[in-house]
Amino acid sequence: MVLAVGISGLAGLLFSPIGARLKGLYLGIASLGMVFVGIHVFNSVDQVSGGHNGRTVPEFSLFGFTFDDSDPELYVLNVEFEKFERLWYLGLVLAVGCYLFARATLNGRPGRALRAVRDSEIAASVNGVNVTSYRAKAFLLSSMYAGLSGVLFALAIGSVAPESFAIEISVQYLAMIVLGGLGSVGGACAGAAFVTALPYVLGEYAASIPGLSEPGTGGVSYSEAARYAYGAAVILVIILWPTGLAGIARSLKLVSMRRAARNAPT
Numbered sequence: 224m225v226l227a228v229g230i231s232g233l234a235g236l237l238f239s240p241i242g243a244r245l246k247g248l249y250l251g252i253a254s255l256g257m258v259f260v261g262i263h264v265f266n267s268v269d270q271v272s273g274g275h276n277g278r279t280v281p282e283f284s285l286f287g288f289t290f291d292d293s294d295p296e297l298y299v300l301n302v303e304f305e306k307f308e309r310l311w312y313l314g315l316v317l318a319v320g321c322y323l324f325a326r327a328t329l330n331g332r333p334g335r336a337l338r339a340v341r342d343s344e345i346a347a348s349v350n351g352v353n354v355t356s357y358r359a360k361a362f363l364l365s366s367m368y369a370g371l372s373g374v375l376f377a378l379a380i381g382s383v384a385p386e387s388f389a390i391e392i393s394v395q396y397l398a399m400i401v402l403g404g405l406g407s408v409g410g411a412c413a414g415a416a417f418v419t420a421l422p423y424v425l426g427e428y429a430a431s432i433p434g435l436s437e438p439g440t441g442g443v444s445y446s447e448a449a450r451y452a453y454g455a456a457v458i459l460v461i462i463l464w465p466t467g468l469a470g471i472a473r474s475l476k477l478v479s480m481r482r483a484a485r486n487a488p489t
Contacts, residue, residue: 235366277384410469
């Protein structure tokens, strides 16, 4: 896990000189282009990736506690904890830790520098911010987050292949950020939860939703309907709420504070 996070961060750092020269749409296109390059490279280096068939993931253990079904039966509050229950709580702990670290980073001096670079590189440079360095650090940190999520994904699936990280994953990440709201850690979490949970929610209630069917039976499957739904949600957010779910939450909080101020005794 540590090596995967470190190697992912190194890959992002190596890409940063190219990314530092690009902005806006061109940076997005270059990032998507790297997905195709990565798939081609990892399909070719069979000794590293296993080629098209991929590789099985070794059993993960921490201080002698394995996150698999090989341990003796474990019950917590009469609930049996097998592989997926253990991985779920492992992911929850790591997600909370990553959220707190991101919040602390953005609320501190590095976060102010990153926001300055995002808003205006010229103004940031005039105020003493090393634009090139901070852009490289942004690539480094985001790639390390992606590496950690890749580890958890591989542990849950049990095997990993280059096609597991195709262009569709990148599009989903983009949808998460747009829906959640740029520049907001909480918004990013909300957008990720929405995009990830929607197919499962539709699958749970597919039988009671008109027009939906099980995959392979004809008609629109719940997985396809989920893509249509969050695609339409992205369009609506861009048109009506450019700041995403985080902006909506801030607006509701502001309205609530104004009402409380009006109703407060004078």
